[in-house]
Amino acid sequence: SRSITYAYKNRSNFGYLNFLFSAGSFNDALKRVQYLKSYRAFREQQVANIVQTQRLIEQRKVMQISRKAQKNETLKSQAKEMSVLEVQKQEKGRVITTLKSKEKDLKKQLTAKKKKDVQLKVSIEAIVRRNIEEARKRAEAEAKAEAKANAAKKVAAPPVTNPANSSNNADNSKDAAAVIEKPVTAAKPKSYLDFSAKDVAVNKSFETSKGKLPWPVDNGFVKIPYGRYVMEGLGVTGVNPGLTIVTPSVGTSVKVIFDGDVAGVYNLGDGMAVTIRHGKYFTTYSNLASVAVAKNQAVQKGQVIGKAAQEEDGNGGQIDFILMVESKNVNPAIWLHK
Numbered sequence: 001s002r003s004i005t006y007a008y009k010n011r012s013n014f015g016y017l018n019f020l021f022s023a024g025s026f027n028d029a030l031k032r033v034q035y036l037k038s039y040r041a042f043r044e045q046q047v048a049n050i051v052q053t054q055r056l057i058e059q060r061k062v063m064q065i066s067r068k069a070q071k072n073e074t075l076k077s078q079a080k081e082m083s084v085l086e087v088q089k090q091e092k093g094r095v096i097t098t099l100k101s102k103e104k105d106l107k108k109q110l111t112a113k114k115k116k117d118v119q120l121k122v123s124i125e126a127i128v129r130r131n132i133e134e135a136r137k138r139a140e141a142e143a144k145a146e147a148k149a150n151a152a153k154k155v156a157a158p159p160v161t162n163p164a165n166s167s168n169n170a171d172n173s174k175d176a177a178a179v180i181e182k183p184v185t186a187a188k189p190k191s192y193l194d195f196s197a198k199d200v201a202v203n204k205s206f207e208t209s210k211g212k213l214p215w216p217v218d219n220g221f222v223k224i225p226y227g228r229y230v231m232e233g234l235g236v237t238g239v240n241p242g243l244t245i246v247t248p249s250v251g252t253s254v255k256v257i258f259d260g261d262v263a264g265v266y267n268l269g270d271g272m273a274v275t276i277r278h279g280k281y282f283t284t285y286s287n288l289a290s291v292a293v294a295k296n297q298a299v300q301k302g303q304v305i306g307k308a309a310q311e312e313d314g315n316g317g318q319i320d321f322i323l324m325v326e327s328k329n330v331n332p333a334i335w336l337h338k
Contacts, residue, residue, distance in 0.1 A: 106231065139192055139196070191326065200279075216255055217319065226241075243320070250289065250310045253307060263276060274306060283323055
């Protein structure tokens, strides 16, 4: 039994020796030695592959753990966002409920705003037409004065004396006088508000400032944007000619956004309005509690022209800011800096 036990414990060594010594010839023994070397190299390669595979598995395991951690973080972030969205949804529902409870008052306010917008539009268009007419008259007067000056230069020029034409001198004088007295009308330009050198310079400067102009108030937010709007939950729609801006408090300073001249100061019943001309561009600041400028006064960018009046809800101040190119309304938001 001891021999059997010893043979079992040393079976690998005996197996190799028996495999070699059982060869039929010396050459066969050499072949068996080469085979054993190849077999050992193969086993070593297998061990290296197993070790490499274990390393790859470990790396993949680390990567999977990292991805799992990232996925968990993403799930946590999504859950947090869902929670925030749920809170916003609930807040939106409360707002809609509040709006519905004040539906009658809001509709009344919006109806009043529509009437005020129409009244404001009529007032602004009248101011624009008056400025265009004044610019037309100035252009025609300048053209007439220039034509008279040119005719006077022709009359003052020394005539060429020629005995043969001496009988025509009186006729030439009559023709010159007729030129002076002939009414001169200026050729109608594309726009009389883009005709004089001053207006051309102002218009170019204003256009260059697109997207860079300051807001009419230092602190506020847009309550109703430009153009068509819908009051969610109420089904109320309307068209805003400008931006309705809410300020934190009544009496907030309202400032002009660009150099210009005051084209009109007028009362709309529940608030004052100021329209300022910048060449062919007109800005209007409505719903003012007080005004600090007068008609035909020159103003500079950033100058305070009035104070904001109360919002319809009574929660702060509010102004309506309108931008027009002559009589055409444009979106003020794309002209103001972001």
